[in-house]
Amino acid sequence: MIKKKLAIVGNGMGTCRLLDELVLREGTRRYEITVFGEERGGAYNRILLSRVLGGDSPDSIVTKTPEWYDRHGIRLIHTAKVTRLDTVRKSVLTEDGQSRRYDVVVLATGSQPLAPPIDGMFGSDGDLRSGVFVYRTIADCLRMRERARPREGAVVIGGGLLGLEAAKVLADRGLHVTVVQVAATLMNTQLDALGGEMLARQIAHHGIFVRTGKTVEGLYGDEANERVSGVFLDDGATLPADMVVLACGVRPRVEVAKASGLPVNKGVVVNDTLATEVPGVYAFGECAEHDGKTYGVVAPVWEQATVLAEVLTGKQRQARYRGSKLYTRLKVAGVDVASMGSLEPELDSDQVVQVIEERRNAYRKLIIRDGRLMGAMLVGNTAATATLVQMFDRGDPMPEEPLDILCSKPPSSDPAECVVCTCNKVTAAALRQAIAAGASSVDALSVATKAGTGCGSCKGELAQLVTLYAKKTEPLPLAVAN
Ligand SMILES: Cc1cc2nc3c(=O)[nH]c(=O)nc-3n(C[C@H](O)[C@H](O)[C@H](O)COP(=O)(O)OP(=O)(O)OC[C@H]3O[C@@H](n4cnc5c(N)ncnc54)[C@H](O)[C@@H]3O)c2cc1C
Structure with a gap:
């Protein structure tokens, strides 16, 4: 042929x-x-x-x-x-x-990455000014690494998933980091105002400063070598910065x-x-x-x-893509956030269930319509994520008492059907089948099912499953720890 x-x-x-x-x-x-x-x-x-x-x-x-x-x-x-x-x-x-x-x-x-038209952002050559970075490629990361020095200042513009991720890594490298977010709260496309507020408190515990509801109006720096040395905010404040990271969307x-x-x-x-x-x-x-x-x-x-x-x-000529249901998870160590679907009720009949733990800065919210999950957000306690993703993705009926899910009681649906790897939508049942067929390590499990090959945040659960079931020859019990 x-x-x-x-x-x-x-x-x-x-x-x-x-x-x-x-x-x-x-x-x-x-x-x-x-x-x-x-x-x-x-x-x-x-x-x-x-x-x-x-x-x-x-x-x-x-x-x-x-x-x-x-x-x-x-x-x-x-x-x-x-x-x-x-x-x-x-x-x-x-x-x-x-x-x-x-x-x-x-x-x-x-x-x-979007580079908003901010005064002083570009050098005389038309490229981003020295010390200003975007965060999209290996080359961007290597450039940032070269510039990032402990005890120096960094400003991250944008308090979404990528901005917070970059801020945490730079803070871990010993930089003094401030996140400037134009919206009133962090991660405002994935969390409601209270969720964003709880998240900001958690981020602050990691030594990162957060300025919400503020716009960076301009960058200033050394005229001679064009290197950035700080930013002006719209409230008149200035923040010294040896590097500025743009995380304003894509x-x-x-x-x-x-x-x-x-x-x-x-x-x-x-x-x-x-x-x-x-x-x-x-x-x-x-x-x-x-x-x-x-x-x-x-x-x-x-x-x-x-x-x-x-x-x-041409293997399946009838295959069609019909759109995807969105689920996001912040993968910043020590800050657990998951979100899916709607942030707020849209109909008078929508049911809202919230659990607020002020002292732990933990917040969980479900939006339910006609017994189905329309949206969920979890900050500080994401234990129910796998169950919720499965219900959201498949439109499964919610239990009579939705609080049971948030309070980690076993869900009424089959736990084997819980989605463990959300990037690849791999269920506990599929993972156990792969283990039964001989996958005896996390890597082998990833090869067999693709689980863990995305953000990798489920690798702990994969290891747990391997430890639990890899050597067993008798029929496997249904319940899975997650
Ligand atoms: C720092 C970071 C963290 C992320 N974290 C998560 C996460 O936790 N969870 C999640 O689900 N998603 C995350 N994402 C998003 C995820 O990476 C993207 O959804 C995914 O990479 C999109 O795949 P793609 O192939 O469409 O685009 P890309 O992976 O961006 O690939 C596009 C490629 O095309 C190349 N290209 C573009 N134009 C041309 C051209 N004219 N000629 C030749 N080559 C060209 C580009 O250089 C690039 O290599 C993250 C993204 C970033 C940057």
Whole structure:
């Protein structure tokens, strides 16, 4: 069979999963695959960047080495930025003047950090001023590491997931860190005001200063070498800072799609098969817009990758992507936060259940409509997360007494069906099946089920399951600790 040429633009987390799914479905027999990646080397787990910022080797988060691509006959062209597709001649054009033919092309260009137009943000060369950083790639982390010195000041602009994560790592490296957040509370897209307030108290316990409801109006610094030395706030205050980290959100990277004449809205517009309007051109991941929505976490990107692999290999022609339910978890050591769905009731009939533990700065809230979970947030005590994610994801009925879930009583539904790895939606039952089939370590369990390959926050639970069940030969009991 003559192979078709499949080109993939971008070599991030989405592409990494798409390649796995294609290999699994023998896609390399049907396609000659070429991956273009702007970053150096093989794909890596972007979610674990905080480790690199904290001092770990970049290699420790690499998920595909160059040998992996070779072994599967996939051509990786790294450090190559694609400028546009010629959709008439069907070729991919790169910044360094290369042109390669395709039959099918997939855009997986991800997102880019937003750099708000703040006075003094850019140097005379038009790039970010020296000492100002974004937090998206290994290269960003290595640059930040080089600049971060104990006892120096850092200002993080943005009090969302990424801002808090960066702030904690820099504080752990001994810097004096202040988070400046324009909204009235932290993580305001995932938590209500009380949740954000409780979170701010917990963050403060880690030695990080928090200024909410404040805007950074300008950056100041040494005129001679342009290096930043502080920020001005809108209330007239100044904060000295040897480094400033921008964590003000992301936007889909659509420049290749735009230059190629593809329909673009917030993201590259795709249908349920992840196809764009132009035949043979697909897009998925954070750069794609499906049903008016773009995503900024990995679970939907991986769900899209599976559907796209089915569509491209023709293994399941009916495969369709219908959107994802969102779940987020802050992975800052010692600060437990999980959130899903609505933050507030929307109908008069919606039921709200709240547990507030003032002295422990712990807060839990459920929003229930017609006996189903519409939203949940957990700050300071996330023990019920697995059960809630399962109920939210599948629309399972809530127990008569919802407080039972928050108070860690066994849920009425089967605990084996609880989702342990939320990035990959792997249940306790699936994990136990894999253990029974011979997976006797956390790594083996990850290979068999993909659990633990996302944010990794479930690895403790995986280890617990392995310890509990790995050597047992008798039938496994149903209850699972989580
Ligand atoms: C610090 C950090 C922490 C995160 N933590 C979490 C978390 O805890 N949980 C969670 O679910 N998600 C988290 N995320 C989000 C998660 O990383 C993304 O959802 C995921 O990486 C999206 O995958 P993607 O393939 O769409 O984009 P990306 O992984 O960004 O990959 C896109 C790739 O395309 C390349 N590219 C772009 N344009 C071109 C071009 N023109 N030519 C060639 N290559 C190009 C980019 O350089 C990049 O390598 C985090 C992100 C960051 C930055």
